Amino acid sequence: MELSLIEILEATSGEIIIEKKSEFNNICIDTRKIQKDNIYLAINGERFNGNKFVIEAFSKGASIAIVDEILFDIKDCEGLGTVIKVENSEKALLDLAKFYRKKLGLKVVGVTGSCGKTSTKDLIAAFLSEKYKVFKTKGNFNNQIGLPLMILELDSSYDVAVLEMGMSNLGEIDVLAECARPDIAVITNIGLSHIENLKTQENILKAKSEIFNYFDEKNTLILNGEDENLLKINNKCFEILRIGYNHEYDVHAFNIILKEDNTTFSVKDNNQDYIFNIPMAGKHNVLNSMLAIGVAKKLNVSFEEMERGINNLEATSMRLEVIKKDKITIINDCYNASPDSMKSSIEVLNTYKNGRKVAILGTMNELGDEAINAHTEVGCYAKEKVELLVAIGDYKDCYKNGFKQDNIITFSNKEEFLDNLKNVIKENDVILVKASRGMKFEEIVNSLEEAEI
Template sequence: MKNMTLERIAQVTEGKLFLPEGFEEAAKKEIDGAVNDNRKVEKDFLFIPMVGARVDGHDFIEGAFKDGALASLSERELENPVGPYILVKDTKLALKQIATAYRRELTIPVIGVIGSVGKTSTKEMITSVLSTKFKVLKTEGNFNNEIGLPLTICRIKAEHQVAVVEMGISDFGEMHRLGDIAKPDIVVMTNIGQCHLEFLKSRDGILKAKTEVFEHMPSNGLVILNGDDDKLIGADTLGLNKIFYGLNNGEVRATEVTPVGMEETKATITAFGETFDVTIPLPGSHNVMNALAATAVGRQLGLSIQEIAAGLSHAETISGRNNLIKIRDITIIDDCYNANPVSMKASIEVLGKAAGRTIAVLGDMGELGDDERALHYEIGQALEENHIGYVFTVGELSEEINKSLSNTNSSCMAHHYSALEDMLDDLLPIIRGGDTILVKASHFMNFSQVVEALKTRLA
């Protein structure tokens, strides 16, 4: 990590560097990376132990040195240290300070991906496009919070030419802190949905919280906005340049969007006066929107239409996010990583395109605030409109989905359960060849167990 010597790290963290006998020359040596997981330590890395509810990372400092760490942070003085360490008041704060200082040393463009829904899939699409020309560093998984983002910044190495980082928040002020660390040159905003209403109260509150990032962008920065989102179309970008993408509005648009079964989507994309046809190997109009955002980023970084089309045509899903799992002639749509009203309806739309019987296994959506029951109730309409055959719901809030279907005399065969195990007892025996099964809920519902049970039963 450029200029991030142990001396420099001690300075930016306001810490004290301790050098055991024989390590005096280490003070001027740069670290090669920084991690808070001792299992990810590599040669000349900085280990950042953190105190959690169950585990104290300080217990793994000695092991980190054995695995090749150059140094460690610590919130307490160490007796007989086996390598250099920097004493700091708070290792979590120190991580942010290190990432902030390191970001100032970087000259590559940093792209921040922000929004209520679709951040991870949009990040993956942008990365797929940019990788046709550049060596790209991207956020792994959803490492998008005040620990994950600085760890991602610390993973940027000399060979990387661009970084794509996901930035997620749940309350006011968080985006200021993330923006100060990442200082993105380009920001992509996917939408203003109904996530984190428990803290941000309204979509206007969500807009206000997410646009805090604009204050941390350079004067020549660019904001790429979803032009089909009623909140983003009028967003104040504080004088920053902005462009829009969308199915209905924007400099980057898609027409002739056509689903090809459940695995692909064809579209014609027009970007700044140039038009090309593409087959995206993912289902749903929401993935076309992701492709438009990636197209806009690609053009801004000088990619040709041919390079962009190649990147879009090789886009992939990741586990838990609209990932199609084929077992003989049965399809599982693994979308159980997280859920909110917008993404839930989008996944149901994808399920509705299936040729055979359709089964939706749905659980509670979290952090929706005072309207949480009404927002669950609305999901029933999406199920009815997409002619879903069977609906299995689990959780207190998801009972509202079942009520909605019952009150409208829906043709959906709806069943509700309080316990996941009871639902699986009824679901697994009815599955037959040709079925398509959507599994979706917020992460805390542990619906990955449903996916694993299905895979085990069908194997």
Template sequence: MKLLLQDIIKAIEGECLNPHQLEKQLITGIYTDSRCHLEGGLFIPLKGEHFDGHTFIPQLKAKGVVATLTEVREVLDAELCTIYVQDTRNALLQLARYYRQQFSLPLIGITGSVGKTSTKEIIAAVLSGKWQVHKTEGNYNNEIGLPLTLFKLEPYHEVAVIEMGMNHFGEISRLSQAALPDIGVITNVGTSHIENLGSREGILKAKLEITDGLSPEGLLIVNGDNDLLGSLEKLTYPVIRYGLSKEHPYYAENIVCHAEYTTATIHTPSREYAIQIAALGEHMIYNTLAAIAVAEYYGLTEEEISRGIASYRPPKMRMHITNLQEGVTLINDAYNASPDSMEAALKVLENYPCKGRRLAVLGDMLEMGEYGPELHRRVGQFTSECQIDGVCAVGELAKYIAEGVWSKEAIMWCKHYETKEKFKEEMKKIIHSEDVVLFKASRGMKFEELIDVLGKVKDDEK
């Protein structure tokens, strides 16, 4: 990154409080974390419920910072060029938009209730069959993370794949207007964050905010099998749908889940692909359909697309398979959870090759608000219909998963544990050699703490 400070001030409509420090300062990095090495950087102090980045400004010169934003009309360090703005969070988004506009590369924005990260990863993998790809890393998909992701764009990048998350109305709109996508991908509309958005129709409205920053020549690619996305009408932008139905221009059939990969036949308006992807579950075929739709839109060849699919590897804690020395197979899908992703994970467990038992360790799904008990109960009812052997429901809300299982008089056994600690006491007694065990819960449950104590990984899995 190389930006003149004068251009930054103009882009964010800022006011320099000590112009004698301005000169022609060159900024080589944008930072919001004062703990980083900040040489040549502009610091953007953010305020939160329990912190205020302004308190760190006097310490920044020693770390190499040359300028700082501020919401206070006061120069806290006379050696730093100090730029006043009304709202530093908004300035961060404004600056991200300005920086993104320095690049003419295609940018694909991805949102949805579930599957955003997996879809982002497979799209990035497929496009890497031809191009140098920049993508969102980790969970940098919010109003802080997305700008920081955009600031890492470099001249050698040829395409960007950016994830957009949200909790409330207006957030996707602000992210889209910063990222300025050429293609918007919506994976589905489920129930995540329904406590803030009121209904699935509200969630759809929030997801469609991705069009607020979409290029005038832009395109929407959506999951046509989703009831709300499949019935979209009267949109300003053209829409391409994908799914398992032959009525969609991009559809899949002959889906088979194997021990460590999934195969399928994918049909597009111009080609047919026999794919093998190193990931588990029907939902990954949906993600691959979206990726192929993006790639064909940009003219990638069959060879380039196939090479990209072959390069895909699932991120950890997202359907990650681990074999323990004790002979137990773990399916770690504990990065996050919603009713839709719970059901998808249970389908994977149901079809996974197994000599012992198939067990599900299911934890709380958070951010469901007043809908939480009923949504957990529905997951339990769905679980009761799966061909698995047992369920451990872990957490306060997970008791409703257990209630859902019990309400169906399921053949499988099911037990509820109020806390992870109580489950941990019995875990090794419950899980036996040759069992296949699914761990699934919202990120806040920190199920990796359970997995870490379960056993050692086989040498060839390290």
């Protein structure tokens, strides 16, 4: 982090309570991860109050602590490090990241959408990587704490930052967009994720659209033209590019070939066809790739450079991660789930020609009143595409009602399934494992990896 103490005070409107001259480097909000000369920023959250752990942070090597409450004896901290008092530590984190982003002056690409954000982020970073030094959001650091922490990991050696922006309610992406100020924004789609809070897809669209709240004529918005909700977005104040399968779009794909572990498609540019092959399965990843190509074209990356950049693709784990064991193949897609992503993953499973196709599906969270219909619809979609459906959790009967076939087994919870795993899974099975994050279906993946089939 390339900031001076004076700049930190300016950005956070902070006041020095205790001062000790020392070196400092990166921000850390977790005392368990403190390293020498870190700045410990005490988050006052719902589950814990970081202000209680300032002395612990100093004892582990922190040189500065930023707090919004004094919950320690000041005499106990004298000589340990510098203490800066701010009005609100979470706001201070956002303000500090906003200040730092402006100081660095690099290009920022913001990515949001109901599903596909992470895969699209990974693809954008890869397509840009041959020409630029690219930073991308790690894991799921895409909220009001995670995003500013990602910005504060940057330094002046980077050319582009690709930042994922998530939300669960209105106003949240606005906060992230004000902090990150993306030059280019990408919206993957508008689905049903978070409809429990937002009630309608119109509100979901409104929430995702906050990503361009601070746009002007210098900014570009890149949209998935195959999503009918995104077709509603029009604006004369900034540039809009659309991607999809229609030749009328700014970037469009054709001659698509779907395989078990890769996807090939063509793109037309200046009346010339260019063929891409990406090591990711599923037609939905064609659209994600087209969004990435749109970003790369906007940043003057040639198709040849994009193709070479694909070799640098680092896909985030638990997103259609194929694990090939001696007797079974596992498709680990249990990081999260929504109706649209469920269907996309089932389509990927359906591309496998050898072995019995098994889908182990769990609960999709945050669907509110749409939950029953959504689980039933996914069950119906799985018909003729899977040879065994294993439905687990509260909505197992909804899956069953939609599937309407005998080749389904239901379990109340994953523990019940794990007790019966060896009776369900057979040699040569290809197994999709998918549910919302809270279901922790990676435990099923781990058991499948260890099982003696």
